[in-house]
Amino acid sequence: MRARRGKTLTEADIALWRQVARSVKPLPGRAPVEPEPAPEQAVPLATDAAMRAVATALPVKAASPAAPPLAPIERRLRTQLRRGQQSVDASIDLHGMRQDEAHLALHAFLRREQRRGCRIALVVTGKGALAPALFGDERGVLRRMVPHWLRLPELRTLVLGFEEAEQRHGGSGALYVRLRRLREHGP
Template sequence: MAGRRLSDGEAALWARVTAGLRPLHATPAKPKPKPLPPPPVLEPKPKPPRGRVPPLRQPAAVQAPAPAVSNLLDGSWDRRLSRGLVSPDSSFDLHGHSLASAHAMLDRALERSIARGDRVLLLVTGRAPRPDAERPFARGAIRAAVPDWLAASRHADRIAAVRGSHPRHGGAGALYVILRRQVTHGR
């Protein structure tokens, strides 16, 4: 707030008043602080799915952990998938199931698809909860658990990629699971 200027007499009086003042605590001039290094970038931990999650099966023999679902598609696959030009070889509907039954059904579906030589599976999971949903925890548990289930699956080495589906195949409520080609050891 700007005030009026002091007259010469007022300025002299103010100078005499403040001349005898000393600070209560002497504070030396503070050096400029060194800039802090940027904080490390931490990825947020995914929230565990709510509800009952079936226990993982213990392997009979000690094995190395299965690699995470890889991302081995080339650009032409991604373009064809995003345009809805790929027809799934088989389709499995998991929504409406409990977490335990959906997990078991996914394992059986992968086993059957691999045995048949399928390349593209359409996995219907149901949509994730809307951000404005009143009870967001009540929906989307299967959808949230599927990536973990696929990565920990006994069939993880056969999965080339997982992609969101085209609207004609279910859009946000479904996923494409692309399986690797079966390697045949010919003669």
């Protein structure tokens, strides 16, 4: 099997493609396309003793649970925020912070507000300087990085979803962050 532009696919690429092709549901009225069969290769059989030696040498790692998915803020809640019928429970302003400071401050803020029972938080990142960047300096770094941070698995246990704030709360220089409820562990 060859890829575009004359590149040859590796065996791992081919195996991945076959796995994906088996999981795809064809469009209505179309017959399923069977992936090309894998070429038969002679696989040496491992002895029972060799299998046990490998099994004992490899550490068993428990599968970590997947990070919960993000969901957009519902239209009704967004409308209530826009009209002022729903207020923002807490806010943090990250202006003037370096990336590492802002990341730590954001993480601590979200944890604290989740424990307090906060539902909607406002994270102000700023829009970046209006002047053009000089000598390759980046403008609006936090504006770009905060959404990336909110998607990370470490914050997914805190964040249910986020969207750009309404103009009255900062517009493109701020984000509404909906926090997950803190689960109480009962007896």
